[in-house]
Amino acid sequence: MIINENNRQNLSGDLDHNLIERLVMEAQNGKVSAFGEIYDIYVEKIYRYIYFRAEKADALDITENTFLKAWENLKKYKKREGSTFTSWIFRIAHNLVVDHHRFKKDTVAIDPSISDQKNESNPEFVTEQAISRDGIKKALQKLKKPYQEVLTLAYLNELSNTEVARILGKSEGGLRVLKHRALQEMKKLLEEMNINY
Amino acid sequence: MRKYFIKTRFNQEDAELRKLADRLSEPDLKAELPETDQVLMKAHLMRQFSQADEKLPRGFDKVVNCFKNMGASTGLNQYQKIRIKDRVLDFAEANDPQIVIGRFLPRLRFVMAALMIMVLGLSSFTLVPNEFDIARAAKWTFIEAVEGEVYVNRGGILLAVSEEFNLREGDIVITQDDSFVVIRFLDDSVTRLDNNSSLRINKLYFSPENFAKTEVNVKLEEGQAWTRVINLVEDSEFVVETDDAKASVQDRASFEIVKEDVSTSLIVFDNVVDVSKKEGMIDNVKPVVSGFKAEISSDKLVASNHDILVEESKDQVSEWAELNINLDEDHREKLLAESKVENQKVLAEDKTLIKAASDFKSNTFAIFNDPDLELTKNQFVEAHIGFLRAQNLLNDGKRTEALAYLYDYKNTINEIDLKLPELMVKDREKTRVLENMIKESLALQRKKMELVFPDDKLYPAKKNLMEIDFGFRESVVAKVDNLVAKAKTRLAEVEHLVNRSKFDEARSAFEVYLRELDQLVALVDLNKEGEIQADVFDLFSEQINQLKSLNAIERKLRFMEDFEMASMVRDVIDVNIDKLMLILSEYKDKEVPFRLIQELESLVDNYVYEQKRKFEVSIELKDKMQDYPEYKLISEDQKLFDFDKENITESIIVDKKSTAEIESARVLDFELEDK
Numbered sequence: 001m002i003i004n005e006n007n008r009q010n011l012s013g014d015l016d017h018n019l020i021e022r023l024v025m026e027a028q029n030g031k032v033s034a035f036g037e038i039y040d041i042y043v044e045k046i047y048r049y050i051y052f053r054a055e056k057a058d059a060l061d062i063t064e065n066t067f068l069k070a071w072e073n074l075k076k077y078k079k080r081e082g083s084t085f086t087s088w089i090f091r092i093a094h095n096l097v098v099d100h101h102r103f104k105k106d107t108v109a110i111d112p113s114i115s116d117q118k119n120e121s122n123p124e125f126v127t128e129q130a131i132s133r134d135g136i137k138k139a140l141q142k143l144k145k146p147y148q149e150v151l152t153l154a155y156l157n158e159l160s161n162t163e164v165a166r167i168l169g170k171s172e173g174g175l176r177v178l179k180h181r182a183l184q185e186m187k188k189l190l191e192e193m194n195i196n197y
Numbered sequence: 198m199r200k201y202f203i204k205t206r207f208n209q210e211d212a213e214l215r216k217l218a219d220r221l222s223e224p225d226l227k228a229e230l231p232e233t234d235q236v237l238m239k240a241h242l243m244r245q246f247s248q249a250d251e252k253l254p255r256g257f258d259k260v261v262n263c264f265k266n267m268g269a270s271t272g273l274n275q276y277q278k279i280r281i282k283d284r285v286l287d288f289a290e291a292n293d294p295q296i297v298i299g300r301f302l303p304r305l306r307f308v309m310a311a312l313m314i315m316v317l318g319l320s321s322f323t324l325v326p327n328e329f330d331i332a333r334a335a336k337w338t339f340i341e342a343v344e345g346e347v348y349v350n351r352g353g354i355l356l357a358v359s360e361e362f363n364l365r366e367g368d369i370v371i372t373q374d375d376s377f378v379v380i381r382f383l384d385d386s387v388t389r390l391d392n393n394s395s396l397r398i399n400k401l402y403f404s405p406e407n408f409a410k411t412e413v414n415v416k417l418e419e420g421q422a423w424t425r426v427i428n429l430v431e432d433s434e435f436v437v438e439t440d441d442a443k444a445s446v447q448d449r450a451s452f453e454i455v456k457e458d459v460s461t462s463l464i465v466f467d468n469v470v471d472v473s474k475k476e477g478m479i480d481n482v483k484p485v486v487s488g489f490k491a492e493i494s495s496d497k498l499v500a501s502n503h504d505i506l507v508e509e510s511k512d513q514v515s516e517w518a519e520l521n522i523n524l525d526e527d528h529r530e531k532l533l534a535e536s537k538v539e540n541q542k543v544l545a546e547d548k549t550l551i552k553a554a555s556d557f558k559s560n561t562f563a564i565f566n567d568p569d570l571e572l573t574k575n576q577f578v579e580a581h582i583g584f585l586r587a588q589n590l591l592n593d594g595k596r597t598e599a600l601a602y603l604y605d606y607k608n609t610i611n612e613i614d615l616k617l618p619e620l621m622v623k624d625r626e627k628t629r630v631l632e633n634m635i636k637e638s639l640a641l642q643r644k645k646m647e648l649v650f651p652d653d654k655l656y657p658a659k660k661n662l663m664e665i666d667f668g669f670r671e672s673v674v675a676k677v678d679n680l681v682a683k684a685k686t687r688l689a690e691v692e693h694l695v696n697r698s699k700f701d702e703a704r705s706a707f708e709v710y711l712r713e714l715d716q717l718v719a720l721v722d723l724n725k726e727g728e729i730q731a732d733v734f735d736l737f738s739e740q741i742n743q744l745k746s747l748n749a750i751e752r753k754l755r756f757m758e759d760f761e762m763a764s765m766v767r768d769v770i771d772v773n774i775d776k777l778m779l780i781l782s783e784y785k786d787k788e789v790p791f792r793l794i795q796e797l798e799s800l801v802d803n804y805v806y807e808q809k810r811k812f813e814v815s816i817e818l819k820d821k822m823q824d825y826p827e828y829k830l831i832s833e834d835q836k837l838f839d840f841d842k843e844n845i846t847e848s849i850i851v852d853k854k855s856t857a858e859i860e861s862a863r864v865l866d867f868e869l870e871d872k
């Protein structure tokens with residue numbers, strides 16, 4: 001369970017949607033500082049989501065673009081049944097990642113290097129687990145897109161089932177099935193690749 | 198209320214889950230819990246349950262755990278977050294959220310997104326030259342060296358670490374038996390943890406307006422740590438806390454800190470550390486200078502001066518301390534070498550820099566669209582490159598060529614300083630941006646140069662930098678602050694030279710210090726009724742800090758037997774203390790901050806008069822003892838008292854027959870024994 005510094009998450013680890021909706025309303029009325037708070041809440045999650053689905057060198061730019069786009073289109077957002085701001089902003093991130101791949105005309109290449117230059121904008125690694133993690137990253141890359149998405153959102157970002165379901169536009173039951181299949185597929189791939197997990 | 202069912206395999210765990218499900222259908226939380234807690238706990242149980250029915254088949258747990266670990270160790274550092282946030286909010290401020298791009302033009306949406314990616318990708322060249330980006334991006338907090346088993350607890354997840362593992366706020370670094378770790382902070386300071394220790398990273402902050410201004414706060418939860426704080430600029434701070442105490446450095450210091458069961462002890466080996474009790478009713482800060490130690494008890498019932506015991510560290514320097522003193526010197530050389538490599542890298546790309554500078558004219562994101570500002574900025578960039586070249590040349594021993602670049606650098610910046618008022622009239626806001634850019638560059642270079650001393654090859658570059666006065670024309674306070682910073686730098690040079698037994702050079706540096714001090718005093722005196730009045734107590738505080746440094750220097754000089762220079766330093770201390778007292782008396786109608794009085798009292802009681810008194814008693818005793826050759830003085834460790842080493846201790850054993858004659862000996866506590 002994680003409670004962040006501003007208690008933006010409750011004990012169960014879900015985002016505080018009431019606070020978020022309030023901030024969104026204020027931002028829609030032009031209050032930039034409210035958008036700043038929205039940025040603080042989402043930046044790590046969005047970055048993590050993008051990082052595992054695009055090239056490392058572009059992850060920062062795409063993260064930034066997500067928020068720029070979110071600001072530009074903020075007035076278009078309306079809270080609806082089955083849809084929250086979280087799912088909306090992740091949808092933007094998802095679209096930008098798709099656009100990015102289309103623009104680059106490249107498949108996603110996950111750099112398997114273990115240690116990063118400290119001068120670059122790279123997240124850190126845990127060396128002891130590096131071998132398993134690289135293997136897992138490679139396997140992730142080989143999965144179908146829906147499976148990649150669900151594993152990234154549910155386990156790398158540790159969003160709740162409810163949130164993930166909303167982002168992917170699925171029911172919770174459907175999501176559980178998708179997760180289960182994604183993990184099965186992942187496990188199979190890891191075994192085929194002889195990767196120790 | 199919805200009923201929950203679980204498909205089970207009828208094993209023990211499933212039985213437990215079934216019971217939970219039954220209870221959850223009609224939650225039965227005890228009435229003792231406050232209502233809000235009940236609601237939160239219920240939500241937590243519901244969530245646990247909704248994920249419990251996803252019990253994963255064997256082997257999946259490992260995959261999931263691996264994912265979670267990957268997620269936990271992936272993220273942005275503070276610099277990246279701030280940088281992106283700045284851009285996003287700048288964009289937001291400049292653009293009404295009503296503007297909808299590509300709403301009716303789907304293809305345009307794609308084109309705009311692509312353009313945005315390209316333009317923002319290029320924008321890393323826009324606002325400041327690359328060298329500053331390199332300087333900023335290089336400043337992480339990370340594990341520099343590891344021996345044995347070292348872990349980081351991050352959000353409850355234990356991660357094994359290795360070199361270059363990047364640390365964040367909230368991380369706890371833990372060492373096991375026979376293990377050791379070096380943490381390098383974003384301000385280039387280092388902390389070294391001994392075995393079976395743990396250190397929490399509370400705060401890692403740099404100011405977005407000036408990356409040289411940093412705040413670091415760590416907590417030693419258990420064990421032993423050595424910290425070497427490197428040359429902080431004004432308003433920066435490095436704090437090491439424990440449950441009992443807080444040790445704060447505003448400038449530079451080396452110290453060892455040990456967390457014991459109910460107390461914390463600290464020994465300072467370089468400069469000054471301000472120590473206070475963690476919990477207390479009184480804001481009680483004691484400065485601890487080099488060669489002294491502090492013991493802080495965690496007696497929470499009493500909060501007073503007596504809870505922080507400061508005394509001279511008489512123990513022999515431990516192996517741990519010796520190791521770290523040597524490692525500190527290695528660290529200094531490493532930082533100088535890194536700076537050299539950084540400069541070379543920038544110089545190798547200097548064509549790109551110049552090109553990027555000229556590209557600003559056509560870049561729509563350029564902030565300097567005025568030709569005069571553009572020209573001024575380019576002049577600065579070129580001069581800065583010249584400064585880096587000068588450093589390279591100095592390292593290669595080509596002093597004459599280097600001096601030419603240094604001369605150009607200083608002149609260019611002075612010219613820009615003179616030009617700024619005119620530019621302000623044209624465009625105040627953008628000129629301020631340029632001014633701040635130059636100030637930040639100077640601050641970063643000065644911070645790097647703090648590691649350079651008069652006996653280093655790069656010293657002419659440092660001297661050149663110190664001679665530059667930029668951005669002070671409008672403010673006396675800024676001028677005064679600059680002179681204070683110079684004085685501090687000069688004192689550090691004196692101490693460095695004394696440590697290396699280079700007494701002649703130390704004396705020259707000290708004379709320069711005295712001249713700069715006179716300039717400072719004259720400036721303050723001239724303006725004391727003016728704008729600096731509001732900052733006068735900060736100035737006093739600074740002066741007290743300098744006196745503490747002078748004390749440390751004097752002690753070292755006496756230990757190294759340069760008594761002549763020690764006397765010079767002693768005279769300066771005495772004169773300045775008297776001056777301070779006099780000035781403070783002029784402010785008797787104003788409310789002098791309590792902390793200032795405490796600092797001054799502490800300085801006088803613990804360091805100045807005590808030292809002076811001991812020294813004077815020593816001379817007097819020595820004279821008197823010459824009249825009584827049949828008597829011997831024996832120090833408390835039963836060795837013969839050695840006047841030449843000025844080894845005065847709190848208690849000296851004397852022959853009781855001589856007590857009546859040796860009156861001055863009563864100043865100290867004597868234990869008597871028969872000869």
